[in-house]
Amino acid sequence: MNTRILQCLLALALAAGPGRAAAGEPITLMVGGVEKIIYLPVKLAERLGYFGAEGLDVEIRSEWSGIHGADVLLVGTVQGVVGFYDHTLYLQAKGKALVNVIQFSQAPGEVELVSARMPPSVRSMADLKGCTLGVTGLGSSTQFLSRYLVLAAGLKASQVNFLPVGTGDNFIGAMTRGTIQAGMTTEPTASRLLNAGQARVLADLRTPEDTVRALGGLYPSACLYMQTAWVARHKPEVQRLVNALVKALRYIQTHTAAEIAAQIPPDFYGGDRATYVKALGRSKAIFIPDGRMPEGGPAHVLKVLRSTDKSLHGKTIDLPSTYTLEFVTAAR
Template sequence: MRTHRPVRYAALATAALLALTSLTACADDASGTASGSGGKGDGKGVKVKIMVGGLDKVIYLPAMLTQRLGYFDAEGLDVEMLSEPAGVQAETALVSGQVQGAVGFYDHTLDLQTKGKHVESVVQFSQAPGEVEVVSKKHAGDITSPKDFKGRKLGVTGLGSSTDFLSKYLAVRAGVKVSEFSPVAVGAGPTFISALQKGSIDAGMTTDPTVAQILSKDLGKVLLDMRTPQGSQEALGGPYPSSSLYMQTEWVDGHKDTVQKLANAFVRTLKWMSTHSAAQIADKMPADYSQGDKKLYAGAIESTLPMFTKDGVMPPEGPATVERVLKAFNPNIKNATIDLDRTYTTEFVKKATG
C-alpha cells in the first residue's frame, strides 16, 4: 500500500503562516523550542508545545494519556500540554506560532487551506466526530430531529469550532438555513450544562464526559449520537475523521525527527487503548477528570472508545466526507478547490506502525 505523503512545492516557503500580532512574543518563544530536527529544551528532551481544544474531553483523551503512560519521555520528548476550551482556539494558537502542534478536529485543515494556511494532520486519532447533539429536557418533545432546529438556540463550544460546523451541516441537511437558528458559544463541561439548565440554549453539541453528566442528572436527552463509526455514517453519510494532531506543514517538513517521535508516541497510545478497558484507561487519567465519579467517567470513555483509530492512519474515505460536509454550508469552502492530499500525511504513522 502506498504511503501517503502530499507533494511539496518550493512556493510553500512563501506561504508561511502569519503570526497574530498580539501573540508575536509567544511565537518567538515557541520557534526557539524546537529548531532544526528538534532542538533540546531544558535537558529533559526535545521541547514541544501542543495546544489541545479541551484536555479533559474524552475525544482528545490520547493527548493526556500519552503523557501519563510515559510515551513522550520514552521518545526523548519534553511535551508541554496546554488547553483551550474549544478547538478553534487551539487552531488560533497553532497558526499564530504560539505552539508547534494542535490537538483538534481535522476539518480545520481544510478551512485553513482556503485562507492560504497550510496545515496537516500527522496523526489521526479518530474516524468519527465523537460528538452528541443533546436536547434540553424542556424541549425534548418539540425538538425531535434537526428539522426542528429552526428558530432555536443551539449550543456549540465556540463560533467557528467543529461543533459549529457540524451543527450547521445537520441543519442544512434537514432543510434549515444557517440563518434560521442561532449558534451560541457555551464551551463544554459546567458552562454547557449551565446554559442547558438556564435555557440559554435549547439544544447543543458536546462530548463526553459532559454528555454522561447531562444524562446522569436527567437534564436532557440524546438526539444524535456520533460517537461511533455507525453514528457518523447515519448522521453525516460516511466516516468523519475528527480529533487529530495537526501541525503547520512547513514546521513538519523542517522537523521530521521530532514529528516522527510524536507519531511513535501517539500510535503507541492508540494501540494501548485498543487492548485495555475503559476502566483501565480511566485509572491512568488525572483524578480530577472524573469529577468525583470514576464509574461515570469510565462509562463516558466506554461510549466514546469506538471513535478512535488503532493506528493513527487517516480513514480512506474520511477526507472526502469532511469536504462534502463543509461544502454544504461554508461559503469559503463551497466555491474553493481543496487539495485534500495536502491536509494530511500518513508518512509518520506508517513508520510508527511498521
C-alpha cells in the first residue's frame, strides 16, 4: 500500500471522529439501569428481535445512573443513552448539544420512599428536614426531582443531604442499613421495599395522574437521546433504531404485564416475579404508544429544572432543539 493511500485512509479515520459508527458497525446504547421498568422498551426491542429485524447490531450497556451515561456519550464511547429527557436541557445549559429521538414515557415512574424505621410522624417531604436522601447519582434526574419535591414542601435544599446509592439491591441495602432515611427509586425496587414493609410512600410519580398531582403537569422522562451532530450524520441508523423502539412501545400497549414479563430476563425480577408483574401492570400507563413527545412536556420539564438548579438561571434553552419528532413520525 503506497503512502498516498495510507494518508487518505488516515484522513478518513480522523474525519469520522469519536463515537462515529460506520455502516454495519455495532451501535452501543448506555442505559441508566437496564433492569428498571422505566427503560423496558430498549431491552424488549432486543429480546423480541426488533433491532435485528431492522438490520442493526445493537449493544446494550448498563450504568447505575443516567448522568454517568451522559458522560460516556459526550466522550464518544457510546452512540446513545437511554435516560431522562431532562438531561438534554441540563446539558444544553452547559454548552452540549443533545437531542431526544424517541420519548418512552410521560411520567418519571419514580417514587420517594421513607424508611419504615422512621417515626410515623414523617408523612410528607416537609418532614425530612435534616435527613439523608438517596438518589441514583449526584446530578441525576432522581436528584432533580427530589430537590423539587423538597422545595415544593417548603424546605430549603440545604436542609437535606443527597447521597448517591444507585438502585436495586444497593438502594435497598442503603435504606435497610439506615445509610439513608428516604430516597427516590423506581420499579421494581420500590415494590420490593414496600412489600417487605421496609418503606412507605411519601411522594408518588409512578403514574401520569400521580405526576400531575406532585409536579403540576406531565414530566416526559425516559427516552433515547444522542449527540445532535451524530444524529445528523446517521439518520438511516437512527430511523431504524426508532422503528424498533416504536415496535417495543406498541408491544407494551398490546400485551399483558405477564406476557411482557415472560420476554424479560428472570434476573430483572429481583427474586420476585409476582411483584415484578404487578409493578409492570401499574407502570404500563406511563409509556407512550407512538414515542411522541407530549405537547407542553418540554416546557414543564424546563420549569421544574429552573426551580431546582441554579445553573439554569439566566440561560436560554432552545427547547425545539432538545427533541425531534422526525423519526417517530416516519416510524408511524
